[in-house]
Amino acid sequence: MDTALVWFRRDLRLDDNAALQAALAAHDRIVALYVHAPEEEAPWMPGxxxxxxxxxxxxxxxxxLADRGAALHLAQGPSLAALRNAARAVGAAAIYAQRLYEPAAAERDRRVAGALQxxxxxxxxxSGALLAEPPAVVTGAGTPYRVFTPYWRTARALLRPRAPWTAPPRIPSTTLDGALPLAAFGLLPAIRWDxxxxTAWQPGEAGAQDALADFLGAPLREYADARDRPDQVGTSRLSPHLHFGxxxxxxxxxxxxxxxxxxGTGARQGAEAYLRELGWRDFSQYLLHHNPSMADTPLDPRFERFAWDPRDDHAQHRWQQGRxxxxxxxAGMRELWSTGWMHNRVRMLVASFFTKNLRQHWLDGARWFWDTLVDADLANNAQGWQWTAGCGVDAAPYFRIFNPVTQGLKFDPHGHYVRRWVPELAGIAVPLVHQPxxxxxxLRRTGYPAPLVDLADTRAAALAAWKSLGG
Structure with a gap:
C-alpha cells in the first residue's frame, strides 16, 4: 500500500479539500501533517x-480526522526538514498541498518542492484558495489587470462553482511517530485577553458551516443594501473561516x-454583490502575486515621497484604544479589540482617519490590524490599507477623505453601533451621538474625550500634502 502526505496549511477542512481529494484518489492511504514554521513567513509572521x-x-x-479514523500530526519547522523526515518515516510516495500566494510562502514552497523532488x-x-487562479485572469493583451472592475468582469465570466466534494466517512491513514502536542506551538495568549x-467565534469547519448556513437566508436577501450597515447583521462574517480554509x-x-x-430576486442581487466581495478577496491575492512587494511598498510609487507626519505614539495609542x-x-477600534474583527465599512473609516486625519504611515495601521484581526490576511490587509491611504493601484482618489460624522449618520443612522461599543454614549441620541x-x-458628564484632532483642519492638511505630489 502506498502512502501520501497531505500538508495542511490554510486549508483546515476535510470537505472540498483539493489536496486531500487528490491524495486519496491517487494513493491507498494518507498522513495528515501540519508544520508550524511561522518564521518562514517573516517579516509578516502571524499575529x-x-x-x-x-x-x-x-x-x-x-x-x-479522528472521527474518520485518521490523525492530525503536528511538527515544528523548518518545513523542508519536517516534511523530509515525515516522508521518509512513512515511505511517502508524494506530498500534496494547497497552493499559497504570499511571497515568503511561495518562495518557501518552490525551495521545498525542488529539494524534495x-x-x-x-x-x-x-488550487483551492481562490475562485480563479491569477494566471487565468488577464487582459486581452495577456497582461495583469490593475483595476478591480475590469478584473472582476473577466473573473466573473469564468466563475463556474462546482458541487463541493464531501470528505469520506473513513480516511485510510497510517501513524507517524514523534508528533508534537498542539500546546507545544504556544499559540494561545499567556495573559488571557481572548x-x-x-464569545464571538466558533473556529473550525463546523463553525464555518454554521456561519455559512446563517448567511444563506435573510442576510443574503438583504446583503446588497445591508452590507454597509455596522449596526445590523448584514455581512457573512466568513472572512476568518475563509482565511484559514x-x-x-x-x-x-x-x-x-x-x-x-x-x-428569488432579492437574494440574486445579494448573491452578485457578495460574489463581488469574494472577487475583491481574489483581487487582493492577484495583486500580491503580481506585485510581491505590495505588503510593504506603495503600489503608487509617488507615495514613496509622501509627507507622512512623524510617528506620533500618543495619537496611535489613542486610536488603538478607541479613545x-x-x-x-x-466603536470600530473597540469592536476590533474585543472580538478580533471589525465591519468592513468601519475598517475603511478607521484607516482613513489614521492615514488622512492623523496622517500616520499606512504601514503602522496595517501592522496593528495584522496583530489584532482574526481574519488577518496579508493580501487583503495590504490592499485595503493601500486603497484607503490612496497609494494602491485601484485606490479611490486620495482626496476622498471619509468624514466619520457623515459616514456615521449614513451607515449607523440610529446610533446603535456606536452605543454598543462606546457605552459612555449609551444614552445619547442621534445626531449628537456621532458628534458629542x-x-x-x-463630554464633562460622560468622561468621553474631546476629539484628538479637528476633522476639517486635518482634512485640509492631508489635501495639501497630496497636492504636493502633483495630485
Whole structure:
C-alpha cells in the first residue's frame, strides 16, 4: 500500500479539500501533517489574534480526522526538514498541498518542492484558495489587470462553482511517530485577553458551516443594501473561516448561488454583490502575486515621497484604544479589540482617519490590524490599507477623505453601533451621538474625550500634502 502526505496549511477542512481529494484518489492511504514554521513567513509572521484562531482550528481539524479514523500530526519547522523526515518515516510516495500566494510562502514552497523532488518525492500543489487562479485572469493583451472592475468582469465570466466534494466517512491513514502536542506551538495568549473572541467565534469547519448556513437566508436577501450597515447583521462574517480554509471559496460561491436560486430576486442581487466581495478577496491575492512587494511598498510609487507626519505614539495609542473622541472610529477600534474583527465599512473609516486625519504611515495601521484581526490576511490587509491611504493601484482618489460624522449618520443612522461599543454614549441620541463635542457639557458628564484632532483642519492638511505630489 502506498502512502501520501497531505500538508495542511490554510486549508483546515476535510470537505472540498483539493489536496486531500487528490491524495486519496491517487494513493491507498494518507498522513495528515501540519508544520508550524511561522518564521518562514517573516517579516509578516502571524499575529496574536491569528495564532488564537489557528490553535482552535487545528484542534477541531484533529477531531474531524479522528472521527474518520485518521490523525492530525503536528511538527515544528523548518518545513523542508519536517516534511523530509515525515516522508521518509512513512515511505511517502508524494506530498500534496494547497497552493499559497504570499511571497515568503511561495518562495518557501518552490525551495521545498525542488529539494524534495531531488529526493525523489514529488510535491503537488493544487488550487483551492481562490475562485480563479491569477494566471487565468488577464487582459486581452495577456497582461495583469490593475483595476478591480475590469478584473472582476473577466473573473466573473469564468466563475463556474462546482458541487463541493464531501470528505469520506473513513480516511485510510497510517501513524507517524514523534508528533508534537498542539500546546507545544504556544499559540494561545499567556495573559488571557481572548474572552470576547470565544464569545464571538466558533473556529473550525463546523463553525464555518454554521456561519455559512446563517448567511444563506435573510442576510443574503438583504446583503446588497445591508452590507454597509455596522449596526445590523448584514455581512457573512466568513472572512476568518475563509482565511484559514475552513471553507473553500468554491463551497461559499456554490452555496450562495444555490440559495439565491431558491430565494428569488432579492437574494440574486445579494448573491452578485457578495460574489463581488469574494472577487475583491481574489483581487487582493492577484495583486500580491503580481506585485510581491505590495505588503510593504506603495503600489503608487509617488507615495514613496509622501509627507507622512512623524510617528506620533500618543495619537496611535489613542486610536488603538478607541479613545480618539470620534465615536464611530472608537466603536470600530473597540469592536476590533474585543472580538478580533471589525465591519468592513468601519475598517475603511478607521484607516482613513489614521492615514488622512492623523496622517500616520499606512504601514503602522496595517501592522496593528495584522496583530489584532482574526481574519488577518496579508493580501487583503495590504490592499485595503493601500486603497484607503490612496497609494494602491485601484485606490479611490486620495482626496476622498471619509468624514466619520457623515459616514456615521449614513451607515449607523440610529446610533446603535456606536452605543454598543462606546457605552459612555449609551444614552445619547442621534445626531449628537456621532458628534458629542457639539455639547461640551456632555463630554464633562460622560468622561468621553474631546476629539484628538479637528476633522476639517486635518482634512485640509492631508489635501495639501497630496497636492504636493502633483495630485
Amino acid at each position: 496574536a489574534a491569528s495564532r488564537w484562531w489557528l490553535h482552535h482550528a487545528l484542534q477541531t481539524l484533529a477531531g474531524r 531531488r529526493d525523489g518525492i514529488p510535491v503537488h500543489f493544487v 474572552a470576547g473572541f470565544t 475552513e471553507l473553500s471559496p468554491n463551497q461559499v460561491a456554490h452555496a450562495v448561488l444555490q440559495a439565491a436560486g431558491r430565494l 480618539t473622541g470620534i465615536p464611530i472610529i472608537d 463635542w457639539q455639547d461640551p457639557d456632555l
